[in-house]
Amino acid sequence: MPDFVVNLFDNFWVALGGKLALVALMIPMIGMAIGFAEMKLSAKMQHRMGPYFAGGRWGWAQLIADGVKFFQKEDLIPEEADRPVFKIAPIFVLMGTVALFVVIPFGPGLIFRDLSVGVFYALAISSISTIGILMAGWSSANKYSLMGGLRAAGQLIAYELPLVLAVVGSIILAGTMSMSGIVEAQIDAGYPYVIFQVVGFAVFMIASLAELSRIPFDMPIAESELVMGYLTEYTGFRFLFFFLAEFANMFTLSAIAVTLFLGGYWLPGIPADTLEFAGPVILLGKVFILVFAMIWFRWTFPRFREDQLQTLAWKWLIPIALANIMITATLKVFL
Amino acid sequence: MVMDQDVARHLSDASVSVELETADMTLNIGPQHPSTHGVLRLVARVDGERAYDLKPVIGYMHRGYEKLSEVRTYPQITTLVNRIDWVSGYANEIPFVVAAEKLMELEVPERAQYIRLILTEMARISSHLVFMASYPLELGAATPLFFALRERERVLDLIESVTGGRFHPNFNRIGGVKPAYGSGSSTRKMVQDLPAGFFSETRKAMDEVLNAVDELESLVAGNEIILIRTKGIGVLPPEVAASYGVSGPNLRASGVGFDLRRVERYLPYEDFDFEIPVGENGDCWDRWWVRLREIRQSASIVQQAIDGIPAGPLQAKVPKVIKVPAGETYVRAENPKGEMGYYLVSDGASGPYRLKIRSASFSNISILPWILEGVLVPDIIAIMGSLDFVLGDVDR
Amino acid sequence: MTKGLWVTLSTMFKTIFLPKKHLLTVNYPKEKETPVPRARGVIALDQEACTVCMLCARQCPDWCIYIEGHKEEQAPAEPGGRIKVRAELDRFDIDYALCMYCGICVEVCPFDALFWSPEYEFSEEHMGDMLHDKDRLQGWLATVPDAPALEQ
Numbered sequence: 001m002p003d004f005v006v007n008l009f010d011n012f013w014v015a016l017g018g019k020l021a022l023v024a025l026m027i028p029m030i031g032m033a034i035g036f037a038e039m040k041l042s043a044k045m046q047h048r049m050g051p052y053f054a055g056g057r058w059g060w061a062q063l064i065a066d067g068v069k070f071f072q073k074e075d076l077i078p079e080e081a082d083r084p085v086f087k088i089a090p091i092f093v094l095m096g097t098v099a100l101f102v103v104i105p106f107g108p109g110l111i112f113r114d115l116s117v118g119v120f121y122a123l124a125i126s127s128i129s130t131i132g133i134l135m136a137g138w139s140s141a142n143k144y145s146l147m148g149g150l151r152a153a154g155q156l157i158a159y160e161l162p163l164v165l166a167v168v169g170s171i172i173l174a175g176t177m178s179m180s181g182i183v184e185a186q187i188d189a190g191y192p193y194v195i196f197q198v199v200g201f202a203v204f205m206i207a208s209l210a211e212l213s214r215i216p217f218d219m220p221i222a223e224s225e226l227v228m229g230y231l232t233e234y235t236g237f238r239f240l241f242f243f244l245a246e247f248a249n250m251f252t253l254s255a256i257a258v259t260l261f262l263g264g265y266w267l268p269g270i271p272a273d274t275l276e277f278a279g280p281v282i283l284l285g286k287v288f289i290l291v292f293a294m295i296w297f298r299w300t301f302p303r304f305r306e307d308q309l310q311t312l313a314w315k316w317l318i319p320i321a322l323a324n325i326m327i328t329a330t331l332k333v334f335l
Numbered sequence: 336m337v338m339d340q341d342v343a344r345h346l347s348d349a350s351v352s353v354e355l356e357t358a359d360m361t362l363n364i365g366p367q368h369p370s371t372h373g374v375l376r377l378v379a380r381v382d383g384e385r386a387y388d389l390k391p392v393i394g395y396m397h398r399g400y401e402k403l404s405e406v407r408t409y410p411q412i413t414t415l416v417n418r419i420d421w422v423s424g425y426a427n428e429i430p431f432v433v434a435a436e437k438l439m440e441l442e443v444p445e446r447a448q449y450i451r452l453i454l455t456e457m458a459r460i461s462s463h464l465v466f467m468a469s470y471p472l473e474l475g476a477a478t479p480l481f482f483a484l485r486e487r488e489r490v491l492d493l494i495e496s497v498t499g500g501r502f503h504p505n506f507n508r509i510g511g512v513k514p515a516y517g518s519g520s521s522t523r524k525m526v527q528d529l530p531a532g533f534f535s536e537t538r539k540a541m542d543e544v545l546n547a548v549d550e551l552e553s554l555v556a557g558n559e560i561i562l563i564r565t566k567g568i569g570v571l572p573p574e575v576a577a578s579y580g581v582s583g584p585n586l587r588a589s590g591v592g593f594d595l596r597r598v599e600r601y602l603p604y605e606d607f608d609f610e611i612p613v614g615e616n617g618d619c620w621d622r623w624w625v626r627l628r629e630i631r632q633s634a635s636i637v638q639q640a641i642d643g644i645p646a647g648p649l650q651a652k653v654p655k656v657i658k659v660p661a662g663e664t665y666v667r668a669e670n671p672k673g674e675m676g677y678y679l680v681s682d683g684a685s686g687p688y689r690l691k692i693r694s695a696s697f698s699n700i701s702i703l704p705w706i707l708e709g710v711l712v713p714d715i716i717a718i719m720g721s722l723d724f725v726l727g728d729v730d731r
Numbered sequence: 732m733t734k735g736l737w738v739t740l741s742t743m744f745k746t747i748f749l750p751k752k753h754l755l756t757v758n759y760p761k762e763k764e765t766p767v768p769r770a771r772g773v774i775a776l777d778q779e780a781c782t783v784c785m786l787c788a789r790q791c792p793d794w795c796i797y798i799e800g801h802k803e804e805q806a807p808a809e810p811g812g813r814i815k816v817r818a819e820l821d822r823f824d825i826d827y828a829l830c831m832y833c834g835i836c837v838e839v840c841p842f843d844a845l846f847w848s849p850e851y852e853f854s855e856e857h858m859g860d861m862l863h864d865k866d867r868l869q870g871w872l873a874t875v876p877d878a879p880a881l882e883q
Contacts, residue, residue, distance in 0.1 A: 044743040046481040048756045143362055147384075147712070215475050216560060300739045302560050303475030305713045306384060411792040414833035478739055492767065498846060499771040505833050507773065513838070550738065558735045 001324075004181055016251050019112050023101055027094075028252050031244040032063040034291055038247070039063075041292065042299045070243070074238030080141035081233065083309040088236070089139060090241035092132030097245050099125040100252040105180040107279030107322040118179035119171060120243070124163050126211065127248070129154040133213075136242075140233035148232070151306055155217065159210035165321035169197045169328040170260040183264035192263035199324045201261045203317050205290070208253040212246060214294060216301040217309055234274050254290035255283065362386070364715070367394050372719070373726025377703070378590040379715075380480050381497040383471060386715055387549045389707045390715050391700060404690040409435055409509055417503045419694060420728040421440075423462035423671040425454045425494065425699070431690075433601045434666040435509050438659045442581035445603075446647040448509035450529070452602045453537075453640045454494060454506065456633040458687050460544060461490045462671035463633075466723045467551055470623060473720040474564055480556055486547040489540040509657050528649060534641050541634045548630050556624075565619035569706055572617060580698035580704070581717030583673025585722055588625045589617030595669035595687040602668075607639050619721035636718070670695050692731055696724035768876040770849040771832045773863075774825060775871035780844035783818040787845060796836060797822060801853035814873035825868060827853070829862040848874040 036051070039062065043050030052060030078206040102244050103118040111244050133156065137149015171177055173186035186192055194201045210217040231242055243250055258264060263286075265279030304312065362381040366374040374395035379386040400419060404412050416431050417424040429451060436443060468483035491501040498504035498513075506513050555561055572583070573589040594611045596604045612628035614621030659681040667676035673695025675703060680689040699722050707715055757764055766772065783800035799822040805815045837845040848871050854863055863871075 041743065042477075044746045045739045046478055047485060047746055050482065143360060147362075147381075184742060186473065218475070296736065296739060299478050299736050301476060302471060304560060304566065305564060305711065307711070308563060323423075407792060408790070410835055410839075411790065414792055414835060495770055496767040496771070499769040499834065500832070502832075503833070530767075554735045554738050687774060 001237035004230060024297060025100060026103065027098055027248050028067075029246060031043040033068070034247040034250055035066075036063050037288075037291065038059060038172055038295050038298075041295050045296075045299050048117035070236055072229050075237060076233075076235050077140050078233050082141075082249040084141040085135050085139035086233075087238075089132050090238045090245075092135065093129045094132075094245045095134045096126055096132065097249045097252055100127070100249075102253065103179050104283075105183055105259060105264055106318065108180070108184075108251060109275050110265075110276070111180055112278065114178060114180050115180075116176075116178045116216065119167060119177045119182070119260070122179070123160075123167070125180075126163075126253075127160060128187070129211075129245070130160075134238060138230065138236070142233055145232045153212060155213070155309055158310050158332075159207045159217075159317075162203050162313060162317035162321050163207040165202045165318065165325060166207060167260050168321075168325045169193075169200040172325070172328050172332055173197070180261055181202070183259055183266060186263045187266050190268065192261065194261040194263075197261055197324070197328070199320060200328075203321050204257055204261070205293075205322070206317065207313075209294060209297065210258065210313070211247055212253065212294075214246075214250075215298045215303050218303055222314075250291055253295070254287045257290060258283060258286045280329065336527050336561050340459060361561070362712075371483070372724055373729075375452075375700070375717070375719075375726055375729070377707075379707075381712065384711050384713075385709055386712060387706060387709060389704050389715075391508075391703050393697075393700075393726075393729050396726045398731065399692055399693060400731045404687055406686065407639075408685045409659065409687070412687070413507055414503070414505045416692075417505060418727065419692065419731055420462075420670060420672055420675075420696070421502055421723050422465050422725055423458040423723075424500075424502045425458040425498075425504045425506065426462075426668070426670045428505075429455055429601065430666045430668040430675055430677045432507045432509055433677070434664050434677045435657075435659050437666060438662045438679065438681055439509070439657075440651075441653070443511050443650050443651055444647045444649065445645045447649050447651075448603050449640055449644045450649070451507065452513050452604070453637055453644075454497065454504065455602065456636050456640070457490050457494055459671045460519070460637075461487050461494075463630045464490070464544075465726075466626055467555075467630075470720045470723075471555055474561060476555070476561070479551055482547060482551055482554070486544050487541060488592050492542055493533070496533065496536070497707070508650055508653075510653040510716065511648070513649070525612075538638065538640055541638055544634050545631060548627060552627060556627075562620065564713075564717055565623065565721070566617045567616075568619045568714050569710070570616060570618045571580065571702065571706060575702070575705065579702045581673070581702055582698065583670065583695055584625045584629060584671065585699055586620055587612065588614035588621035590615060595667060595674055598669060599669075601666060605644070607636050609633075609636050615619055617684075619717055621730035622721040622723070656685055658683060659687070672696050672700055672723060672725065678695050694728045694731055696726075697731075700729060701725050732879055741841040746781060757872055763796040766851065766873045768849060769847070770851075771834060771847050772851040772877055773827070773847075773853060773871050773874075774837060774868065775848050775875050776823060776868035777844045777846070777872060778823070778841045778865060778869055779819055781823070782842055783845075784841065786839050786841065790835050790839045792833065792835065793829045795826040797824040797826070809840040820865065820883075823868065824862050826862045828858050829853075831845045844874065849876065850874050 016292075036059075039057075040050040043303065051062035053059060054061040054065045077083060100122055102112040103122050104116055130153070133152045134149050137145045137152060138148075171181060173189075173193055173196065174182040176182060181191075231239065234242060243244040265275060267282050272277055272283070341694050356427045360381055362379050364379060365378040366376045376392040376395065377389050378392060379389045397420075398414065403415060406606075407415065413428050413432065417427045419427045430692075440614060464487040468487070469478045471477075471479040494504060495501045498506040514704075571585070571589050573586075575593045576586050576589045577591060581589075582593075582595075592611055592613045597611070609632045610628075612625045612632065614625050655693065658690060659679075661681055661683045663678065663680040665676055665678045667674050669675075674693070676693035678689075678691040678693070679687055680691075682688040703719070704724075783798060785798055788794070788796040788798045798820070800820050801817050803819045805817055807814055834847065837847055849869050849870065853861075853863075
């Protein structure tokens with residue numbers, strides 16, 4: 001790289017601006033790509049074609065067209081709604097996703113900010129989306145949104161615990177909480193942690209499906225009952241925020257799962273110096289597999305009822321995750 | 336009739352204030368809703384997630400069929416009546432023409448009766464496939480929708496190849512089925528008998544329907560989530576069902592083996608060998624399971640009917656302008672949704688004096704206040720879906 | 732539960748790799764499905780056969796057929812013979828925005844002047860254009876299929 005560019009980026013503020021611009025660019029791109037993949041894959045599962053008209057034979061421009069459509073819609077705010085809360089709610093939800101993006105290691109050294117408490121930060125920040133959803137549900141003066149918001153509050157809080165407890169096993173094995181540190185520990189060990197942490201991986205995937213409010217856990221949205229739940233009163237631009245946030249969140253939670261359990265940007269057998277370029281590709285490949293599994297589950301299963309959902313979380317997932325931690329810790333000390 | 340205290344309660348609850356009392360709230364599962372099968376409105380008092388004191392409000396789709404029938408002639412009413420329960424179009428016409436034929440004391444030719452039976456059973460398959468498609472969708476699974484509707488297309492194409500219409504066949508005439516286009520005698524008059532290739536197409540389609548039913552069974556019945564959401568939910572004891580007038584698959588799912596195809600003689604069902612599926616517990620699962628087995632039985636009836644269809648005329652001799660002699664009669668038939676009956680009062684004119692329509696879904700939803708008492712909100716949707724009613728049938 | 736997962740996954744692969752059999756949606760408007768010959772699409776009129784008897788207009792449940800005609804006298808075949816009176820059709824409109832597509836008019840015509848045609852693409856931007864006059868109805872006659880063969 002030419003000298004003056006490197007010197008330019010040494011300046012803290014320029015680097016910060018560059019990173020922010022990159023994040024702002026990547027989130028909509030990833031959101032649209034995953035949204036398009038969902039439309040096409042779900043269509044193929046149902047004997048359909050998926051988008052084919054927008055942008056020629058493959059319909060790749062469909063989500064761009066959707067984005068433009070949402071932009072130009074009228075911005076309706078219900079009269080009885082609590083205006084400031086209503087307007088801020090989508091921002092909170094998107095903020096949680098964007099903030100998560102910062103600690104995902106795309107390659108050795110290719111991380112926006114390598115925090116030494118990366119995992120802790122990631123799990124804490126992802127809870128901000130919960131507040132955003134609650135705000136959305138309460139501020140839209142609509143009883144359906146209220147019910148959706150309350151269901152979301154119960155569900156998301158209940159599934160925070162299995163999410164957090166499931167990753168503790170990986171942290172114990174790696175010995176560090178920094179995200180790139182965990183990937184390097186897996187490289188040193190020579191195997192991805194999922195081999196020993198199958199239970200933790202399964203619990204994490206189920207809990208992340210619940211955090212995303214995807215079927216089988218989409219009670220807060222529950223399209224056929226509550227007409228979009230807490231999202232009912234949102235139109236146009238604000239709905240676009242929620243929409244993008246859901247798909248981008250799919251990416252970030254899958255990326256965290258890949259980093260903590262599946263070895264991140266590393267594949268056994270790839271020499272270390274090519275990892276700088278091959279790393280992001282490998283990470284995207286693994287994330288795509290997990291996202292495909294999420295799409296597959298969504299279109300096959302119906303949804304759980306709220307109390308069955310809570311039973312699953314409190315009576316099954318949390319004890320299993322706790323047992324996982326105990327066994328991992330015991331084995332690590334004695335082996 | 337909404338009483339004054341209800342009006343007061345609705346008005347006071349119409350706006351959601353910022354400081355919400357934690358007592359119960361009145362939730363209006365309104366006419367515009369994705370899962371109420373039309374424009375049904377349920378006014379419920381909801382406490383947390385439990386609903387109490389539900390009142391269904393109907394009438395949003397009233398089209399005035401009974402009043403319309405007073406100013407129409409008999410052939411015109413046949414075209415209107417298949418729009419009552421639009422999902423199973425053909426089956427609505429049958430009891431009406433049978434009632435008129437009973438008053439005229441007409442003998443319908445054998446071939447016409449067999450054709451009527453084949454089309455009625457196809458209408459039953461079509462209606463149950465719509466149920467198979469929409470019920471898992473209400474529970475959240477989106478994929479059985481496409482599988483079931485794909486099969487329904489085959490059945491609808493068959494109905495269209497015979498009658499010309501998919502949902503509103505308008506194929507029955509007083510005295511038989513429609514014999515021809517045009518009453519003239521030119522060479523372009525087209526006889527409306529079964530088209531060439533109908534038998535082989537139907538056999539193929541029925542085989543594919545049976546395959547799809549097996550696939551749906553493995554997709555839905557093996558799924559634990561659907562089982563825990565439907566087993567034990569919305570249990571309807573047989574005495575309560577009988578006392579409220581519930582009929583059709585809902586009644587049979589509660590254990591009462593009552594089927595009008597065996598009791599009444601409006602079509603030659605006694606020539607065929609079929610079972611009546613009966614459920615055990617009367618919960619949502621049983622209602623689904625009974626309808627699935629009924630599709631299989633209907634497919635087998637169609638195949639038997641095709642093998643044994645006699646030749647003959649398509650319509651009995653009737654005058655050009657049909658006047659039914661004075662009298663009254665009530666004919667009931669097994670519609671896919673339940674028992675449908677027509678009470679025909681005639682005074683010798685070319686149209687009925689009064690036609691009262693007893694529709695299946697109207698009585699089926701009369702148990703909603705009983706069955707939905709104290710039930711969680713998601714279960715309300717599951718139970719309403721399992722009763723399989725159509726608002727056109729309720730409101731006529 | 733795994734059976735359901737297998738069904739969706741196998742459907743996905745079948746639809747991607749064997750689309751001829753498994754892809755069920757049709758790329759309208761580039762590809763179209765042809766309706767069966769008996770499908771009730773639009774009604775065609777044969778003006779030559781019509782004798783302005785008004786039976787179709789009377790029997791229509793929606794009263795969507797508008798007919799006007801007048802009587803014309805024709806010169807007798809030989810001088811001194813009877814003057815023949817023929818009915819001429821002035822106006823025969825069917826309002827397809829009201830029409831129920833039930834077919835009573837076609838069935839009731841004693842002179843076989845009305846026919847069904849399976850054409851269905853005649854949607855308009857203005858509802859007034861849905862009133863087809865007699866020349867347009869005559870034009871539909873070309874799309875009427877021949878009588879199909881019957882099953883034995």
